[in-house]
Each structure stands twice: as structure tokens, then as C-alpha cells.
Amino acid sequence: MTRILMSPPDVGALEEEYLVRALRSGWVAPTGPEVTAFEHEIAARCGVEHAVAMSSGTAALHLAMEGVGVKPGDVVMVSSMTFVASANAVAYLGAQPVFVDSGADGNIDPQLLDEAIVDQRAKGARVAAVMAVDLLGRVADFDAITAVCAKHEIPLIEDAAESLGAHRGGRPGGSFGAAAAVSFNGNKIMTTSGGGMLVTKDGELADHARFLSTQAREPGASYEHKHIGYNYRMSNLLAAVGRAQLERLDSMIARRREIRDAYRAVVADVPGVELFQGTDDAGDNCWLTAIEIDPEVAAVKADDVLAGLESRDIEGRYLWNPMHNQPVYADAPAYVNGVSDRLFRNGVTLPSGSVHGPEVIDRVVAALTEILGGRA
Template structure:
């Protein structure tokens, strides 16, 4: 029986193994150490930022940034509805209320709808502490438009770049936008530290405060002294070593994911009612390029004769993992009573979209197995 094909498994090699062994033999098994320091420096440089703080997750990065932007009970934080729950959860951790804004056809926050949302919230006298746009599946948000709208209202932008490390927009790395950006190194991301994330910023005070809060807000004295509530949010030295090896290989891993995407583009061109989501994924001059973290297709049932759910079930029966695009936050039971400005686009993408195996560890034979499974299903008379 063929092995199960996962959607985005970790891509690790001997380089990562050697890095972890190096850290282990260095004796820094305790949470922090020289690998963390080096990883932060290399990551900041790669992402076009002055500072990086390595943390236990991208969620932790969002949480600590929102705290420093003053989010708390009675406040509002505006974010994308087309995202993973971690974005909204981090807002709720602070006591603030998430307000959701729908996307346009790219999957990114709709600037016109954002302008409407901020205008209505201002009329209501609501205090909006931050705007948190989300880079969906590796494509960078239209920060020029959303940033201009936020600036008109005096609202800082915190970029959720959890899915877009390695992507660029107009020559700038994805995490270079906003007063700060949160990135994720979860096991299924474009690069991984097993679990982990980071906060990136040009603000030295924010970086220092993040480190302080992430290490239980311990005061610099011999005994344990605390004047603030802190969190156990730092990345370990061993995992930072893994991250350094992954960061070095990241450009090649992104190229591999784009090659996989091209295979799916060729497949979709041969099938009726199937399109690859998020195209174009790069500008002609190369200044804008998504990282191809996940390749997703959209299925028009009227033209294809089947739904994304039908295809997902077929692939599951062949031990091939595929998932719908994110279920919008305003449809999630835990958030369905929150304020949302919607236009129906995210609901349509959730209903018709399907993310396919996209991991850079997949070889050509594996991707061909996926393509053949899709082709056979699509061509089966109904």
C-alpha cells in the first residue's frame, strides 16, 4: 500500500540533524543560548527587520505585540475573517474584541470593506487598538492600501505573516510590513522549528519588552522578582538550531513549492471548472512573489460536475491529505456573535476551495500520484 501523502510535511535533511546535534553538543540544553541569538540575528536580516525575537509560536508573537499596542478589555482589534483561529485567539487573550473583515478575490483583506469597517467603528466611538491583516497561504496583503486606511484613522498595523515567510511584495519581505510582524514555524509551515515563531520589528524597545514578557517578566536581579505578569513564550536553543538550518535552505524550499504549483496549474488547465487559487503568484520583475506555502484549487461545481468536498473525500480514500481553505472566523461557533463586515467572498472560497499536497519534501512521483488521482476523478462520468 502506498504511503500516506500529507499536505505540508516538514522538509528536513541531514543539515537540520547536524544543526541540532551541534546545539546539543554545545551544552545549551536550557531554553536560551547562542543558537537563539544567532537565529534571531539571521532571521531579522532575512526579513528586512532590525530585530527578531524567537518565541514558542506565532500566536505568542501576536499576543505579546497586541499587549504592547495597548489592546485590552473594551478595545477592538480589526482582523481578517479568512484566517486560522490563532489570529483571533491572540486578540481574545488580551481581553479585546476581534472584529472581522472579509477578503477580496485574492484572499487578502478587502481594502474597501476595511475602510467601511473603520468608519463605522469610529462613528460608534469604539477604540480600535490595532489592525491585524493576514497573509493568506503565503501571499502578502496589499499593505499599501490597508496601511494607508489604517493611518488615516491613526491605527497601528500588526502584520500576521505566519504563512508568508520568504514571500515579498514590491521588493519588501513579508514580515517587513507594519510596526511589527508575527511569523510561525509550526511543523506544517514553509520552514519549521517543530513548534515556534517570532516577532519582527524595527522598534528596539518593543523587541526588548517582548523578550522580557516572554521570559516570565523576570527582573534583572539575583532572586526571582516580578512586577509584571509574564509568559513562558521563548523558543529553545535546540529548536533555534533547527530553524537556522531551515532558514538557510528556505529559498530552495520555496522554489520547490513553486515547481509543485506549476504541476497543479498544468493539471487545472486540462480540467473543466478547476482553477488554481491566488494567481498570479509573482510579478514580472520579481519584486512580488508569494512563497507557495500551499497550493489551493477552486472548483466550480456547475462546470466540473463535482464539489471540492467530493474531491476531498475521493483523495482521502486514497490516503492523500487535502483540506478546505480556512473556514472564516465569522462562521466559527466561538466567534459567530462577534462583529463582522462581510461580502460573501470568504464563504465562497471556503465552500469551493481545496488545498492540495504542497510540501517541498514531496518528490515528482508523489505529486504525479496526486495529479493522477485528481485527473481520474475529474474524468469519471457522473
């Protein structure tokens, strides 16, 4: 029996066509017409004027924060419910991540963020930026978050690694804050196998990021360098794959929503089990669908569900282990309310990839129905 994976790449004939075209053009370096076109197309999709293609979403976060002036010793407020790359990008700059817990949907709690900023400043910290993460494809509450940042005159960075194609209040993921980062990792809503993009309305920030991402080489033929730069640019070949993926993005989101609706039907009448982020999700891109289990009510616990899926050769996983629990950040300040710990303890993420056909999802649905009924 073939193992069912969480979110494998969804690539096919169109990606092959674009990749071969780029290869035959001779542009195989980290520059070229596919990169330029891909940047313009992603910027338009995110509703901004500028985009800089990079080797990863983490690289985009790194240079976005450098662009807003984060310095060694500064504090950056970061969603605790996220993948470690969000926090690592802060550490690259010698700054201190300070973690802020979640609201019910897993995204950063704006009220707790406000309290955390006030407390950090009272302790003498220079709070240089806020990084808010869009969890599992849901755009965070940026009306409230932006108001907090404006109140304290702190720049906002949107970690939109998981939310390309999502929207909130009529605005697309990637359009909020001074800059945002999107990811094209192999498991994301669309992929270039590896890669990311910095997107922004600020032309100077984009130009500076582009300069730093090409080893900060000064203009001219002498290979002069006055600043420390990085090898962060995207290959023209990978950009070609990304352009093909972007053409298919809406259909891939639609398929992921069909999968979410299939899981929604499974848990609808199961006591103590609900679809995580299942309400008000019309703007979500449904990158990953998860369920949340109340162990006091449900017949099973999250551990039982994961074990049951594994025994059937189906990949499942916990939601993100909050950053305030990570050994590498054991000394980092954190403002917690218990929500992200509960979600990690009781959440299960299910196979959600758009490449999964009906027969694959039918198999997951059947397994999930059995497991939630206590037949692990």
C-alpha cells in the same frame, strides 16, 4: 500505499548536524547562542532590525498586540479568512476581534476594512489595531492596508505566519506594520517543530516583548516581578533546527513552486476549475497550493474532490473556515462580502510540501486529473 500528507516537515542531514551541535554545546534551555543567531538571521530575512524568538507564532501575535497598546475592551480588526490563532491572540488580551472579509485572493479587503473601522468608531469602539493575515504565503496588499491604517491612525500588525520568504513590491513578508509574527509550526514553509518569531523595526517593542516572554523578570538576583509575564521563549535546540531550515529556505520555496506549477498544468483546461491565487503569484512562497471550483460549471464539487483524494489516501482540505462562522466567535461583529464563504465552500488545498518528490506529486496529479474529469 503510503498516505500523502499536506505539508509534512522537510528535514534531513543539515538539521541533524545543527541540532547535535547545539545539544553538545550544553545550551538546552530557552536561551543560548543558537537563539541569538537565529533571531539575527530571521530579522535580516524579513528586512527588519529586531526579532524575538518565541514558542509559537500565536505568542508572537499576542505580544505584538500588547506592544502596540491593545487593552481589554478594545477592538482589533482581523482578517476573517485565517486560522483561529489570529483571533485567539486578540482574545488573550481581553480585546474584541472584529472580522473583515476578503478580496479575491483571500487576503483582507482594504475598502471593507476602511468601512468597518468607520462603523466601529461610530458605535463608540476604540479600534486599537488592525491585524492583516498573509494567506497561504501571499503577502497582503499592504500599500492599501497601510494607507487605511494611516488614515485612521491605527497601528498595523502583520500576521506573516504563512508568508516567510514571500515578498510584495520588493518588500519581504514580515516587514510591514509596527510588528509582524512568523510561525515555524511543523507544517510551515520552514519549521523548528514548533515556534515562532516576533519581528519589528521598533527596538523598544522588541525589548518589551523579550521581557514579557521571559516571565517579566526584573533585572537582578532577587527574582522580582512587577508585571504579568509569559513563558514564551524558544529553546536553543529548536533554534538550531531553524537555522538549518533557514539555510534551505530558498530551495524549499523553489520545490513548492514546482509543485504549484504541476497543479497549474492539471487545471489549465478544466472548465470551472482554477488555481487559487494563481495569477500575479511570482512573490508568493507557495506554502500551500489550492484550487477553486465553480460548482455551476465544473463536473465536480469541492466535496467530490476531497472525497476522491481521501479514497486514494491523499490528504486534501478545505480552505480556512472563516472566523465569522466559528461558534467560539459567534457574537463577534463581522463585515462580510461573501468572498471567504465562497472560498471555504469551493476551495480545495492540495499536498504542497517541499519534501514531496516527483513520484509523490505524480500520484497526486494523476488522482486529481481523474477526479476533475468526473472519475471520483
